[in-house]
Amino acid sequence: MDHIQEMIDKLGLDNQITLDDIPQIDLYMDQVIQLFENKFSSSKRNEDEKVLTKTMINNYAKGKLFFPIKNKKYSKEHLILISLIYQLKGALSINDIKETLFKVNEKTSMNLFNLNGFYESYLHVASKNIVNFNEDIVGKSTDVKNEIDLLDDPEKGDLQKILMIASLANMSNLYRRAAEKLVDELASDQKKKEKN
Secondary structure: OOOHHHHHHHOOOOOOOOHHHOOOOOEOHHHHHHHHHHHHHHHOOOOOOOOOOHHHHHHHHHOOOOOOOEOOEEOHHHHHHHHHHHHHOOOOOHHHHHHHHHHHHHHHHOOOOOHHHHHHHHHHHHHHHHHHHHHHHHHHHHHHHHHHHOOOOOOHHHHHHHHHHHHHHHHHHHHHHHHHHHHHHHHHHHHHHHHO
């Protein structure tokens, strides 16, 4: 795994929709899709993969993952929420995303929340996560190489990749489980508030 940094560079980890990327005017669905495609196309695993589709957006709307649109146009707030959904969908179910964004949607739709400030905080934390990820994956690569070097097998290169995949999948599962636990706490807190 000598090429680990090259692999990290190809992941496009710093691809994010910033507030500056979002136009000040409301957009039609095709324009929203184009914005996301332009920003995240380098992050796709293959050419056939779609970043965002009409069906996805319609499913998010039907699932009430964001507050209703007006006149078939998506506001800056909708684009921020769709960007958050895009990031969350890799790790959480649609129901978990809905639960996670419930309070944000509610407050934003009533103009009681600074969604721009919250999103800037998210982007700041995401930027720090990339730095931590880079350091962590290099460390994991070294750990995996050291483990494989202990084996007496002529195909150490393949075994090293397999062990690295298993290690990364394990870490992904641990983070996903922690996120799900927090979603469950949010849901429990919301139910308690509704009872009172």
